Amino acid sequence: MKFIKDVHAHCDLFCGVYDPAQARIEAQAVYNTIHKYNESDDEVFKQRCVIIKEERAQLVKEHLWILWTDYFKDPHLKKYPETHDLFWRATKAAGEAKKSMNQEDAQKLIDLVDEVGRLFAKTKEGYNYDAVVQNLSA
Amino acid sequence: MMLLFKTFQHSLNNVLIVRRVYGHSMEPTYQNGRLVIASGLLNVTEGKIVVARHGSREIIKRVSLIRGDTVKLKGDNSSPHHNTVIQASQIRGVVI
Numbered sequence: 410m411k412f413i414k415d416v417h418a419h420c421d422l423f424c425g426v427y428d429p430a431q432a433r434i435e436a437q438a439v440y441n442t443i444h445k446y447n448e449s450d451d452e453v454f455k456q457r458c459v460i461i462k463e464e465r466a467q468l469v470k471e472h473l474w475i476l477w478t479d480y481f482k483d484p485h486l487k488k489y490p491e492t493h494d495l496f497w498r499a500t501k502a503a504g505e506a507k508k509s510m511n512q513e514d515a516q517k518l519i520d521l522v523d524e525v526g527r528l529f530a531k532t533k534e535g536y537n538y539d540a541v542v543q544n545l546s547a
Numbered sequence: 548m549m550l551l552f553k554t555f556q557h558s559l560n561n562v563l564i565v566r567r568v569y570g571h572s573m574e575p576t577y578q579n580g581r582l583v584i585a586s587g588l589l590n591v592t593e594g595k596i597v598v599a600r601h602g603s604r605e606i607i608k609r610v611s612l613i614r615g616d617t618v619k620l621k622g623d624n625s626s627p628h629h630n631t632v633i634q635a636s637q638i639r640g641v642v643i
Contacts, residue, residue, distance in 0.1 A: 413582065
């Protein structure tokens with residue numbers, strides 16, 4: 410018999426759903442879609458690339474918003490005062506990538522999402538953001 | 548002697564309970580693995596963190612609303628939409 414019992418700190422629905430990997434996957438999809446667009450001569454395929462890339466960029470924004478507004482709390486902001494500015498720049502970059510077919514804009518988005526991911530990792534013990542990046546690069 | 552010890556333990560359980568937080572929904576206030584002490588003698592008010600019976604287990608949450616016997620709880624690290632609604636009688640204690 411355990412002397413000290415566990416008390417569960419979980420949500421009724423799902424807990425621990427906050428994960429910058431979601432934003433990173435979509436940012437990578439934006440990058441890869443622009444690459445495919447630039448490689449193709451097929452106009453129909455290129456149109457599909459534009460549509461899909463815009464959808465993915467919007468998803469990056471949404472995943473970042475959820476992290477920004479739901480996950481990050483006052484104590485995080487006090488400890489990491491750069492949080493607001495970082496999320497603002499990252500969501501702006503998602504907006505830029507949405508209307509651009511420039512590979513550099515997509516890379517800038519990935520870099521900022523990675524900054525968010527590393528910040529998130531500092532706030533969550535045991536979370537390895539580098540593993541996320543490594544998996545996507547494989 | 549054993550009976551006396553068990554009676555004492557039972558009485559103490561209603562006054563003070565020690566629990567280990569399991570999960571992340573109360574971060575950053577309480578990290579996973581943190582020990583907490585709750586007391587059944589303290590008043591439950593909105594904003595307090597409580598230990599409550601929930602099904603076959605106990606949960607730790609912050610009281611967000613009290614209406615009569617109905618108490619709404621939420622985690623500090625949960626989406627605003629993730630609420631747990633319980634009866635006041637399910638609360639075992641307020642975290643000290």
